[in-house]
Amino acid sequence: MPAERKQVLDEVAARWNGRVQLSPEDGSESAYRLECEPAELSEVCNWLFSDLHYSFGGLVVEQLTRWELRYVFYGGPGAGWLHVLTHLAPSDYRVPSVSRLVHAADWHEREVEDLFGLVFEGHPRLGDFVLHDDAWHEGVAPMRKSFDGRQPVTHRAPDQNWKPRQIVEEAGAFLMPIGPIYATATGPVHFQLETVGEDVIRVQPRLFYAYRGLEKIAEGRRAEDVLLIAERISATSAFAHSLAVCQAVERICHMEVPPRARALRIFVAEFERLRHHVAAIEGICESTGLAVAAAQASILEEDLLRLSCVLTGHRYLFGLGTFGGLTINLDDSACNRAAAQVREVAEKLSRLERMLSISSSFLDRLEEVGHVSAGEAGDFGLVGPIARASGVSRDMRKAQPYSGYDQIEFEVPHESEGDGYARLRMFFREAAQSVRIISTVGQAVPGGQVRAPEVSFRPGAALGWVEAPRGAALHWIRLGEDGVVDRYRIITPSFANWHGFRLAAENFAFQDFPIILATFALSVHENDR
Amino acid sequence: MSQWVIKGLRTGVKSTRYPRAEETAAGISPGLPTAATLPLEVAQSLVARCPADALELAPAGVDVNLRRCIHCFRCVRGTNSPLGWEHSYEWAxxxxxxxxxxxxxxxxxxxxxxxxxxxxxxxxxxxxxxxxxxxxxxxxxxxxxxxxxxxxxxxxxxxxxxxxxxxxxxxxxxxxxxxxxxxxxxxxxxxxxxxxxxxxxxxxxxxxxxxxxxxxxxxxxxxxxxxxxxxxxxVGRKPPARLHRAVSDSVGNASG
Incomplete structure (x- = not known):
């Protein structure tokens, strides 16, 4: 056991002297579980989060013989994963809220309250979150096992008297509703912007218009079919999410992934990251009205989409990942050709970056706009390039390496300003690192099979994680007999970053709002699931 | 800002010639499976592989209901008797x-x-x-x-x-x-x-x-x-395609 983890575990034993039970997580070398009574929960979580600076991964709730609440934390490579567990009797539904101290857990608790009907005592704001108060049947918790997710529900007539909560009471305060259908071709989200004059004082995104109940409809399906669902959480990071599910299932079933498949997974995952970042850059250029730059970036995005299709058969990499490897072998010459084309894209991208960096009217819209401090980013548990733009430089590929990332040389860039321009630079710098990884891996893909022999499923549960293009994605999957899924929990980077989006958008001018939104590169689909 | 104007002009025309002419660039479409004449056993195993109910058992083989296809490629990958695949795009x-x-x-x-x-x-x-x-x-x-x-x-x-x-x-x-x-x-x-x-x-x-x-x-x-x-x-400027492809049709002519 690494010294760092041993030290933490020793200190847990000393501090809580038997009130927190320590045990290794089943089938995992890097995860430890800390079991405690609900009363100790806040203190333990806060100690990990605030004192030891563990990142809060997410909350996994399972309705087993009793309620199991699993607060997942992770640190650097030496620290590994710590799962803080607490249990409730089947008829019990009250648990103390931890989000007063661990603010990153705020939305996780709201989601669980809505979907499972558990109440987090002391949470300041529950209700109207995933399930909209004006449309959903009060008191129906769809994630409970007793609820049949395959049956349609009767649609409640919308409550005509429902009104958003207005907080700002200043003279001249105005609540500006935007969405869920707004602008051209955007994901469905509703914003309530409270303004006083030019400035947006309060930003409240109302999400989950694209809530498809993916965690619920996965239950009772076979693991292979859940892989199809994972690809369709968010198409722009389809491969990343499918990889996370694959790794979870492979962990449960003790499957060895052949070296060739591990290398190709990295190749494709970085390719997807590059495409996502190019699209994010395009979005930022477009939001500022810089049409030629946006067109240049969108040419590169389409080039990469076409290259995806040539390489893997699908423009969004659907149908590529599978348990134990990949469904097709990408031969060496195809990888080399793809890597060469990627380098061409990278050259064009760096020319675009140079031109943008001397376009003062463009920079004026980004610099010192939409600021998020390192402290805020940490408190809200922001992830990915958005967090790294504010100086929080945790990256799953380095913190908890998977698929062989620990054997590859690359850097995780970070910035410190935390403004819109820092986020734009992050996308450029990370894209350059992805190109570097694609070149390195593409040159020397190990030979052999791309897929392990036939899967033999076992019952069990495990966590799979990846650094998706937008940040850390955690998938918890519990398999029953014959590879049938009993519980599937999807924790996405967009969920974390939407939570913190208001930090950036508040107290800036109304006309900055769409630009700040673009610099966050958020996905509604990835958030809503 | 003149640099952007020059950049735009230097890029030249990128637009496809579609609908006046066919677009043939690589990677513009994931394609779709085609219906096939197959022995009953093979047909049954392929139909069972489809998670979206897009494949239907026909008297002489497999019919494809393209409305339901989700491009999972399970009818062409990981099987010894793959269906045909065509790289068309006029599907509406x-x-x-x-x-x-x-x-x-x-x-x-x-x-x-x-x-x-x-x-x-x-x-x-x-x-x-x-x-x-x-x-x-x-x-x-x-x-x-x-x-x-x-x-x-x-x-x-x-x-x-x-x-x-x-x-x-x-x-x-x-x-x-x-x-x-x-x-x-x-x-x-x-x-x-x-x-x-x-x-x-x-x-x-x-x-x-x-x-x-x-x-x-x-x-x-x-x-x-x-x-x-x-x-x-x-808007009536192109004829529609047919979505259901049966083995009884001549295979491969269904788009446009």
Missing amino acids: TAVSGGNDQKRQFGPAFDRSVHILVVDTGDCGACLNEVRQLNNPYYNMHRLGFFLTPTPRHADVLLVVGALTDHMRVPLRKAYDAMPSPKRVVAVGACALSGGIFGRSFMCAGGVAELLPVDVEVPGDPPPPLAILHGLLVA
């Missing part, structure tokens, strides 16, 4: 029942059609492919198609996604706010039949559950050119 079909006079477009709409895109809960793929229509490769402005953010200006309602419970009311309101004549184009397997999300407590299983659909564009997601074909079908 006109739905019968859209013959209502009030819904038909006149000649005034030939070169100026405004489109409202509504995402009713997809994965972002269809939406992203719709966005690509504005990139220099597809550049749909040249054909008189324009995206609009408001239903008041819209002639065509382009719907992607599986129609979630939360989007029923906004979609209905948007449709009602559009002036007549108007047409509805459903894009992607989810908008057509619910796709992988199916029919559940949250998803209605297709846009047709709520609105009259005029044109269907299959695919998961349909590539930009298939969506463009759908728009051209909606």
